[in-house]
Amino acid sequence: MTRKTVRIAMNGVTGRMGYRQHLVRSVLAIREQGGLDLGDGTVLWPEPVLVGRREHALQDIAERHGLEHWSTDLDAVLADPAIDIYFDAQVTSAREEAVRKAIAAGKHVYCEKPTATGLEGALELAGLARDAGIKHGVVQDKLFLPGLLKLKRLIDGGFFGRILSVRGEFGYWVFEGDWQEAQRPSWNYRAEDGGGIVVDMFPHWEYVLHELFGAVKSVQAHVTTHVPTRWDEQGKLYDATADDAAYGIFQLEGGAVAQINSSWTVRVNRDELVEFQVDGTEGSAVAGLRACRVQHRSATPKPVWNPDIPATERFRDQWQEVPDNGEFDNGFKAQWELFLRHVVLDEPWRWDLFAGARGVQLAELGLKSSAEGRRLDVPELTAGVLL
Numbered sequence: 527m528t529r530k531t532v533r534i535a536m537n538g539v540t541g542r543m544g545y546r547q548h549l550v551r552s553v554l555a556i557r558e559q560g561g562l563d564l565g566d567g568t569v570l571w572p573e574p575v576l577v578g579r580r581e582h583a584l585q586d587i588a589e590r591h592g593l594e595h596w597s598t599d600l601d602a603v604l605a606d607p608a609i610d611i612y613f614d615a616q617v618t619s620a621r622e623e624a625v626r627k628a629i630a631a632g633k634h635v636y637c638e639k640p641t642a643t644g645l646e647g648a649l650e651l652a653g654l655a656r657d658a659g660i661k662h663g664v665v666q667d668k669l670f671l672p673g674l675l676k677l678k679r680l681i682d683g684g685f686f687g688r689i690l691s692v693r694g695e696f697g698y699w700v701f702e703g704d705w706q707e708a709q710r711p712s713w714n715y716r717a718e719d720g721g722g723i724v725v726d727m728f729p730h731w732e733y734v735l736h737e738l739f740g741a742v743k744s745v746q747a748h749v750t751t752h753v754p755t756r757w758d759e760q761g762k763l764y765d766a767t768a769d770d771a772a773y774g775i776f777q778l779e780g781g782a783v784a785q786i787n788s789s790w791t792v793r794v795n796r797d798e799l800v801e802f803q804v805d806g807t808e809g810s811a812v813a814g815l816r817a818c819r820v821q822h823r824s825a826t827p828k829p830v831w832n833p834d835i836p837a838t839e840r841f842r843d844q845w846q847e848v849p850d851n852g853e854f855d856n857g858f859k860a861q862w863e864l865f866l867r868h869v870v871l872d873e874p875w876r877w878d879l880f881a882g883a884r885g886v887q888l889a890e891l892g893l894k895s896s897a898e899g900r901r902l903d904v905p906e907l908t909a910g911v912l913l
């Protein structure tokens with residue numbers, strides 16, 4: 527086997543996503559498995575170069591994982607011809623500028639969602655990347671979750687018949703930060719820092735709906751900030767200027783309707799932190815991050831509405847577990863491997879910065895719909911052109 531090294535500048539690796547999912551669970555996990563086998567006698571070996579603002583934090587991570595390269599000077603890293611890929615998992619508000627620089631330096635680009643803070647910026651990045659002829663991608667990890675892969679298997683196998691509706695329930699209680707520490711960074715609750723649940727979650731809903739059920743044709747959202755003040759990492763009280771809950775209805779190409787609640791102000795009475803119920807003429811399914819349960823029309827009970835008597839059946843017990851039928855890798859790692867193959871082997875890839883821009887577009891229109899109190903059409907974006 528010949529080993530081919532690919533050098534990846536990884537910015538934002540001190541953060542939650544950058545460290546755990548992208549560095550440890552993806553890039554380092556690929557190294558632990560011996561690299562990425564390209565199937566032609568070559569093994570791809572990702573070599574991360576940690577980039578960030580705090581020297582001691584980077585050094586600390588590098589030492590912990592036996593890594594040699596780290597820098598606080600993004601410009602110098604991008605000027606290094608040995609760097610192949612720029613990856614960005616910084617706070618959202620810092621992404622656009624850094625990605626623009628990476629494209630100008632001729633690096634391939636892979637980044638977290640949302641790709642920019644507004645549609646104009648997201649489209650500009652995608653256009654620049656296309657014109658520069660680099661490979662580019664956005665993280666769309668939910669597509670690689672076991673629960674959603676099972677759902678996709680059901681769709682591809684024709685289980686549902688005609689899909690009528692999708693009900694998504696996402697959320698959990700994020701502590702305010704006074705008597706219990708908040709489990710998400712405080713910038714998520716400040717609009718001026720790129721926070722807000724719409725900006726965070728609608729990009730996910732865009733690609734999940736698009737890839738599984740059909741492109742989103744219209745959006746109607748009610749967006750709110752239920753908890754107006756919170757305590758930050760220093761224990762200081764601050765105004766939560768960003769939305770912490772969004773109640774959205776999405777009309778999909780093909781006629782199905784999706785209704786998704788996203789909330790950091792809800793207590794979980796579900797099996798998983800996100801669940802989608804899909805109802806079709808032939809059957810229904812409830813998929814979470816990992817599990818998926820189904821009920822076929824032939825096994826559907828016939829309840830009769832009568833509030834005077836207790837429930838006669840245990841409805842949740844009437845569903846059947848969908849088997850794994852295989853092993854599921856970490857979703858972030860699975861997508862990293864596809865991106866690396868796209869970069870070095872030119873294999874097909876559709877999760878590019880234009881796909882990322884669609885997510886930003888849906889978030890922007892969701893917020894607008896709520897502010898204006900009306901349903902908005904979602905114009906189609908084809909290679910950066912609004913149709």
Ligand SMILES: NC(=O)c1ccc[n+]([C@@H]2O[C@H](COP(=O)([O-])OP(=O)(O)OC[C@H]3O[C@@H](n4cnc5c(N)ncnc54)[C@H](O)[C@@H]3O)[C@@H](O)[C@H]2O)c1
Binds near residue numbers: 542667
């Ligand atoms: N794909 C997913 O499921 C998913 C989940 C959560 C977050 N995200 C995205 O990942 C990105 C990072 O989110 P996170 O939760 O890891 O955030 P985080 O606050 O834990 O990490 C942010 C990172 O950005 C760096 N940074 C650069 N400039 C900064 C600045 N001006 N202020 C503060 N930090 C700065 C920090 O040092 C840190 O490394 C966001 O864009 C978010 O939308 C994606």
